[in-house]
Amino acid sequence: MAIxxxxxxxRLMQQGHRPQGRSLGRRIWAxxxxxxxxxxxxxxxxxxxxxxxxxxxxFSFLDWSGFTSDRQWVGLANFREIIxxxxxxxxxxxxxxxxxxxxxxxxxxxxIMALILNDASYKFGPLFRxxxxxxxxxxxxxxxxxxxxxFSPFNGPINQALLQARLANSxxxxxxxxxTALWTIAGVWVWKWFGITMIYWLAALQVVPQEIYEAAxxxxxxxxxxxxxxxxxxxxxxxxxxxxxTIVGSLNVFGLVQTMTGGxxxxxxxxxxVYIYRNAFGEGGIPRLGYASAxxxxxxxxxxxxxxLQGYGLKKANDARAQLRAG
Amino acid sequence: xxxxxxxxxxxxxxxxxxLGAAAAFGARLNATSxxxxxxxxxxxxxxxxxxxxxVTFRWIDSGDLKSFFYKALFAKYxxxxxxxxxxxxxxxxxxxxxxxxxxxxxxxxxxxxxxxPDVPAATAVAEGxxxxxxxxxxxxxxxxxxxxxxSFTDGVTDFGxxxxxxxxTSDKRSSTVLFYNPAILQKVGVDPSAKPLTWxxxxxxxxxxxxQGKGQEFGLLLGGGKASSQFPAIIGNxxxxxxxxxxxxxxxxxMIDWKTGDYIFTSDAVIGAIELLLAMKxxxxxxxGAASLGSADARARFPQGHAGMIFSGPWDIVNYQTNSPDFxxxxxxxxxxxxxxxxxxxxxxxxxxxxxxxxxxxxxxxTADLFSYIGSVDGQVAIMAATKGNLQSLFPExxxxxxETVQMDPLAKTALDLFNSQIRLGPMMSVRVPDYSAVQFGxxxxxxxxxxxxxxxxxxxxxxxxxxMQDLQDRSNKNLDDAIKAxxxxxxxxxxxxxxxxxxxxxxxxxxxxxxxxx
Numbered sequence: 001m002a003i004x005x006x007x008x009x010x011r012l013m014q015q016g017h018r019p020q021g022r023s024l025g026r027r028i029w030a031x032x033x034x035x036x037x038x039x040x041x042x043x044x045x046x047x048x049x050x051x052x053x054x055x056x057x058x059f060s061f062l063d064w065s066g067f068t069s070d071r072q073w074v075g076l077a078n079f080r081e082i083i084x085x086x087x088x089x090x091x092x093x094x095x096x097x098x099x100x101x102x103x104x105x106x107x108x109x110x111x112i113m114a115l116i117l118n119d120a121s122y123k124f125g126p127l128f129r130x131x132x133x134x135x136x137x138x139x140x141x142x143x144x145x146x147x148x149x150x151f152s153p154f155n156g157p158i159n160q161a162l163l164q165a166r167l168a169n170s171x172x173x174x175x176x177x178x179x180t181a182l183w184t185i186a187g188v189w190v191w192k193w194f195g196i197t198m199i200y201w202l203a204a205l206q207v208v209p210q211e212i213y214e215a216a217x218x219x220x221x222x223x224x225x226x227x228x229x230x231x232x233x234x235x236x237x238x239x240x241x242x243x244x245x246t247i248v249g250s251l252n253v254f255g256l257v258q259t260m261t262g263g264x265x266x267x268x269x270x271x272x273x274v275y276i277y278r279n280a281f282g283e284g285g286i287p288r289l290g291y292a293s294a295x296x297x298x299x300x301x302x303x304x305x306x307x308x309l310q311g312y313g314l315k316k317a318n319d320a321r322a323q324l325r326a327g
Numbered sequence: 328x329x330x331x332x333x334x335x336x337x338x339x340x341x342x343x344x345x346l347g348a349a350a351a352f353g354a355r356l357n358a359t360s361x362x363x364x365x366x367x368x369x370x371x372x373x374x375x376x377x378x379x380x381x382v383t384f385r386w387i388d389s390g391d392l393k394s395f396f397y398k399a400l401f402a403k404y405x406x407x408x409x410x411x412x413x414x415x416x417x418x419x420x421x422x423x424x425x426x427x428x429x430x431x432x433x434x435x436x437x438x439x440x441x442x443x444p445d446v447p448a449a450t451a452v453a454e455g456x457x458x459x460x461x462x463x464x465x466x467x468x469x470x471x472x473x474x475x476x477x478s479f480t481d482g483v484t485d486f487g488x489x490x491x492x493x494x495x496t497s498d499k500r501s502s503t504v505l506f507y508n509p510a511i512l513q514k515v516g517v518d519p520s521a522k523p524l525t526w527x528x529x530x531x532x533x534x535x536x537x538x539q540g541k542g543q544e545f546g547l548l549l550g551g552g553k554a555s556s557q558f559p560a561i562i563g564n565x566x567x568x569x570x571x572x573x574x575x576x577x578x579x580x581x582m583i584d585w586k587t588g589d590y591i592f593t594s595d596a597v598i599g600a601i602e603l604l605l606a607m608k609x610x611x612x613x614x615x616g617a618a619s620l621g622s623a624d625a626r627a628r629f630p631q632g633h634a635g636m637i638f639s640g641p642w643d644i645v646n647y648q649t650n651s652p653d654f655x656x657x658x659x660x661x662x663x664x665x666x667x668x669x670x671x672x673x674x675x676x677x678x679x680x681x682x683x684x685x686x687x688x689x690x691x692x693x694t695a696d697l698f699s700y701i702g703s704v705d706g707q708v709a710i711m712a713a714t715k716g717n718l719q720s721l722f723p724e725x726x727x728x729x730x731e732t733v734q735m736d737p738l739a740k741t742a743l744d745l746f747n748s749q750i751r752l753g754p755m756m757s758v759r760v761p762d763y764s765a766v767q768f769g770x771x772x773x774x775x776x777x778x779x780x781x782x783x784x785x786x787x788x789x790x791x792x793x794x795x796m797q798d799l800q801d802r803s804n805k806n807l808d809d810a811i812k813a814x815x816x817x818x819x820x821x822x823x824x825x826x827x828x829x830x831x832x833x834x835x836x837x838x839x840x841x842x843x844x845x846x
Contacts, residue, residue: 066428148619173615176618178788181619286446286768286772
């Protein structure tokens with residue numbers, strides 16, 4: 001009986017129907033089971049997402065170390081200081097640079113690989129899908145630590161290979177050189193998260209009916225034209241979402257950066273998250289949780305803007321998909 | 328404190344004299360003896376009424392040498408009291424910096440913890456983080472009286488007339504002892520045990536090792552990357568032997584010439600030490616990857632045998648012996664200046680390996696019982712036994728007993744001789760200025776700090792050492808002045824002049840009489 005009520009309410013909501021003339025309380029009561037089942041998630045989200053987020057906004061107006069009762073309200077002083085902190089802006093821009101370089105590489109490579117693996121005639125598809133996905137489920141910190149050995153200029157396998165292939169005359173200190181540190185991390189990041197982006201693309205490719213390809217092949221279309229004129233237009237709405245998800249992911253690289261370089265050498269790979277962490281917890285003075293919260297809020301607005309863009313993109317993608325279905 | 332004596336090249340040589348023998352003898356030590364460390368521990372009858380239900384007691388500190396003792400002690404304690412399990416978390420300092428404040432904030436901190444480096448002890452006391460030992464230890468007065476005079480200091484262990492912690496061991500030690508690989512150094516005819524290497528000899532030795540190593544062996548292994556860079560300690564201690572300056576405990580006192588109260592970042596000594604390191608990098612004498620290796624990573628790699636030398640502290644003696652029993656190494660003085668008499672390093676008697684009791688812990692009785700044993704002659708002998716003398720007791724009786732009954736590690740003895748000849752007790756702001764913690768707590772993180780700046784110079788992102796150090800000096804001064812002003816505004820009685828100790832003699836321990844002479 002109850003489940004039947006919930007089912008009806010769910011169907012009504014899905015269909016976009018709103019019971020006319022009923023008060024909000026009655027409508028909530030009618031859908032009480034839906035709300036009840038959503039409650040645990042809501043409580044957890046309130047405790048572990050909403051509360052810390054809101055508190056960090058409050059902290060951003062304090063001069064506070066984070067662990068004493070001595071909190072001083074300083075208004076916008078933290079924000080003013082941030083605006084004049086060149087290390088903040090360097091970290092901010094570095095995060096955006098990281099995104100601008102890593103995201104296109106990851107999205108394009110993953111798309112190409114998804115096209116290859118989407119071919120049903122390719123027998124090893126499942127094996128490669130698994131292989132590419134393995135780094136995704138490995139801890140970022142573990143990957144970071146292992147990569148410090150892989151890229152070590154002394155006896156690291158990458159350098160050994162470069163030297164043996166005579167591509168380098170002397171070992172390259174990938175993580176110790178300010179010109180290469182960030183981009184080495186970007187490379188590892190692409191490798192680590194490549195699998196998830198590829199899976200997104202594979203899911204998107206499922207919407208392209210096989211019959212269309214077959215019909216086009218009968219009409220003499222080559223592989224390039226198949227993808228240019230059929231695949232690309234049909235998966236484009238998904239591309240928007242995939243790109244935006246990847247962009248937000250590229251701004252969350254703390255684990256890799258902290259374990260591989262700690263933001264060094266001399267801040268050369270310090271992205272925003274590491275900057276925030278360094279001010280909130282790092283060594284060398286009293287922690288500044290208030291200041292770090294202000295920096296986090298500043299940066300959070302950027303991520304929020306991108307997330308809103310993602311929501312907009314998602315809506316557009318759904319509209320486009322609905323049109324495709326209707327057509 | 329031991330009576331001070333003149334620190335000269337002769338004393339350095341004398342201290343270094345035993346190193347050759349130590350190197351040979353050190354190789355005989357192996358992991359087995361470290362694993363026997365439980366044998367010296369006998370858990371006495373409880374000094375207080377212990378819980379009878381099943382209890383998990385939590386203890387966090389920085390591990391290293393003392394972990395050999397604590398692991399053994401906690402295992403024995405569990406044997407004696409089956410219902411009490413002690414969960415020991417030996418973690419790096421940056422983790423302690425993060426975990427302990429969060430634990431206190433959440434009300435679930437470890438029952439006993441090491442104080443995070445960024446938290447002034449006075450603040451922890453004022454905030455009610457920690458319990459006074461007066462209130463939890465049975466027979467507190469009798470227990471406290473066991474410690475030698477000078478073990479408890481206002482502003483360090485005691486606050487507001489109560490005692491909150493106690494020094495487990497002596498902290499007269501350095502993190503820049505020259506550890507070397509005798510097999511590699513012999514190939515190039517260098518023996519730092521015969522006499523300390525001068526800066527020039529050190530550089531030349533590293534060049535020779537690198538040249539003969541043909542890409543497989545390098546002169547110096549260095550951890551200059553990440554947050555835990557060795558740069559501040561190395562540059563700091565190399566330069567302190569030319570231009571005496573304060574120890575490294577506490578950001579405000581860092582690298583300050585106590586005679587003038589000024590930072591020494593722009594001194595010829597510091598610039599010279601930086602240039603030495605840059606020259607060695609330019610020579611190719613430093614193991615590749617130094618800029619991306621953390622201190623712990625570098626130290627862990629030394630036994631692989633790809634470097635002739637590394638700077639480290641006595642904690643790595645047992646570490647190498649235990650984790651790399653086949654690795655043969657020896658110790659010597661850090662490189663000394665090319666000319667003149669090397670000045671001593673200074674240390675602050677902040678009490679080595681201090682443990683603090685979480686005020687809200689439900690198991691103060693267990694803490695009291697453990698502290699009672701650790702602060703006894705038997706407990707102190709057991710510490711020296713577990714670490715084969717690498718940790719030195721403050722109790723003269725325990726030290727004497729350990730030397731007679733415990734197999735002392737010759738390398739530990741070498742390190743001890745080195746520290747006795749090269750390190751003196753320096754002035755301590757927390758002793759002189761009761762309100763010092765108000766200043767210390769107001770000192771903001773320098774961005775970039777000393778370690779960052781040297782890292783920038785080393786990686787080539789900063790080009791001019793003098794300009795970079797002048798900038799650091801200016802920012803350090805402003806940071807300290809601002810912190811003093813903020814403390815004054817809150818009513819603290821302190822001025823910048825308090826940083827000047829006109830009667831400081833770097834060659835002598837700075838004692839109680841010296842503080843009295845200031846007033």
